[in-house]
Amino acid sequence: MAGNGRKLARGVAVIGGAMTPFGAFEDKSSRDLMADAYTEALGTVDKGLDPGDIEALYVGNFCSELFERQSHLGHLVADWLGLTPRPATRVEGACASSGLAFREAVMAIASGMYDVVLAGGVEKMSSVSTAEVQEYLALASDVCMEVDQAALTFPGLFAAIASSYFARYGASREHLMRVAVKNHDNGALNPNAQFNRSLRDVMDKRRQKARERGKPVPQWADEYEFLRDERANPVVASPLHLFDCSPVSDGAACVILVAESIAHNFTDNVVRVAASAQSSAAPPATWNQDLTTLPAVRSAAQQAYEMAGIGPADIDFAEVHDCFTPAEIIATEDLGFFEPGRGAFAAADGLTSRKSDRPINASGGLKAKGHPVGATGLAQLQEVWHQLRGSAGKRQIDHKDLRLGLTHNVGGTGGTCAIHILERS
Amino acid sequence: MADPQFDIAGYLHFLGEKKIMASRCRDCGKVYLPPRPICPDSHTRNMDWAALSGEGEVKSFTTIAIVPAAMAARGYGRDRTYVSGFVALKEGPTVPARIKTGETPVTIGMPVRADFVEETDGERHHATLVFRPA
Numbered sequence: 001m002a003g004n005g006r007k008l009a010r011g012v013a014v015i016g017g018a019m020t021p022f023g024a025f026e027d028k029s030s031r032d033l034m035a036d037a038y039t040e041a042l043g044t045v046d047k048g049l050d051p052g053d054i055e056a057l058y059v060g061n062f063c064s065e066l067f068e069r070q071s072h073l074g075h076l077v078a079d080w081l082g083l084t085p086r087p088a089t090r091v092e093g094a095c096a097s098s099g100l101a102f103r104e105a106v107m108a109i110a111s112g113m114y115d116v117v118l119a120g121g122v123e124k125m126s127s128v129s130t131a132e133v134q135e136y137l138a139l140a141s142d143v144c145m146e147v148d149q150a151a152l153t154f155p156g157l158f159a160a161i162a163s164s165y166f167a168r169y170g171a172s173r174e175h176l177m178r179v180a181v182k183n184h185d186n187g188a189l190n191p192n193a194q195f196n197r198s199l200r201d202v203m204d205k206r207r208q209k210a211r212e213r214g215k216p217v218p219q220w221a222d223e224y225e226f227l228r229d230e231r232a233n234p235v236v237a238s239p240l241h242l243f244d245c246s247p248v249s250d251g252a253a254c255v256i257l258v259a260e261s262i263a264h265n266f267t268d269n270v271v272r273v274a275a276s277a278q279s280s281a282a283p284p285a286t287w288n289q290d291l292t293t294l295p296a297v298r299s300a301a302q303q304a305y306e307m308a309g310i311g312p313a314d315i316d317f318a319e320v321h322d323c324f325t326p327a328e329i330i331a332t333e334d335l336g337f338f339e340p341g342r343g344a345f346a347a348a349d350g351l352t353s354r355k356s357d358r359p360i361n362a363s364g365g366l367k368a369k370g371h372p373v374g375a376t377g378l379a380q381l382q383e384v385w386h387q388l389r390g391s392a393g394k395r396q397i398d399h400k401d402l403r404l405g406l407t408h409n410v411g412g413t414g415g416t417c418a419i420h421i422l423e424r425s
Numbered sequence: 426m427a428d429p430q431f432d433i434a435g436y437l438h439f440l441g442e443k444k445i446m447a448s449r450c451r452d453c454g455k456v457y458l459p460p461r462p463i464c465p466d467s468h469t470r471n472m473d474w475a476a477l478s479g480e481g482e483v484k485s486f487t488t489i490a491i492v493p494a495a496m497a498a499r500g501y502g503r504d505r506t507y508v509s510g511f512v513a514l515k516e517g518p519t520v521p522a523r524i525k526t527g528e529t530p531v532t533i534g535m536p537v538r539a540d541f542v543e544e545t546d547g548e549r550h551h552a553t554l555v556f557r558p559a
Contacts, residue, residue, distance in 0.1 A: 135493060144459075145459060145520070145521055147493070149522060150521035151507065151509050152510075153489055160509075163487060164484070234503075236491045237487045282465075285511055285519045291511065
């Protein structure tokens, strides 16, 4: 689908946003995590917001019924936040659930129905075994064909996409490693990141553990040697190894949106929604000849750029959906930052690093920040909002003026894609 | 069972008879696997059955070491991996499937042919489409 020239019927602005730390939090339910993100987000509104002014909420969540044995999350979150009887709607689009929740909030305001809306996203994954996590995430694929018939896992599907990319463009695991090293370096600057440490820190910790246990201390010359070590970084689904995969996470994120016409009541530092786009795609078996591009991303990107009246070259920085390292490489191509086949080489040349012209995943991405699937889209959006306002702390991109930031949030193996562009007024 | 329909159940029914049956749109001629009732190109419900040869080539693949529970129950795991991926069939459609080549390493572009195996997941029996070297 080409862009259709659609615009929001009225402007929408973001006036607050926050995420909980991502990690494993045994005693916190989805409701609790959501409440923590909400409290934090209220505190980020420059001139304050009376919670009574919030008129509706949208909650992104993938499958709390399996992770927590709890469906019908919308009203429970509304209750926990003290926001009943306001309408509370749960939104599901696999790992893009809260990108979609944000988009519903945008459209609810743009339509004129509400002036102040809360968009939240949450997932509590650590309460089940890793095997169960893998099984539940696989439910976001075409279960009959891809799981029951082909026994493909979720990493397996992205591994097949990576194999296809390698074969066509001559890239290799070494390029994937560059993405992992970069995103861990970025995560080391992010206090909310699950992996709040570089791979060098991870290596030091392992050496220390070996010393304490009186075992031989592994000698790795650098991060790349560590990643090539099959014992340290075992294969999951070739060519993907452990450090190519985002971790299992608990966490929530939250953003407060208002009609742009009233944004100045809340802040003098207005960040507006320049574009909101969403696309769907059939399962990968129906894609192009070689699985090296995600059709839903291409389609949503085109709509987003058209709505914002800009092109990929205008984007100052982006948070992209690196659920697996090859997904970041392909995202940078599908978003138009690099030509098809160049993304891997661009990553290796440092063109996506935090000091580059267009930093990718300065937050650490899903890879290091963590990936509580239903929270990820809004974690990206609150990150872009903070970066645009200059409130991103140690990880602030400070070598260039930031005006336009993009989020790319993907559900399943590209079945759903939500892309948003935020702009500092 | 009643006459197979253009849907997943119909697809699985034919797999049980060792046949790969797709649906072909009578309006535009496009072939769909698994069979589906509505043609996304023509937007019509005017399908016919098309028997596929089962010949194709490997489009992409992966060797899976962290296996799902159903495969663990069949004895697969880190020490006994398996290959799965996508096979492009001669007639056009691509199908996700396991690729069983024994000692021969799987490569992209490798010619393969369909085979049908009966599998059990707990109480459930189903026919599964796999591919072997042509």
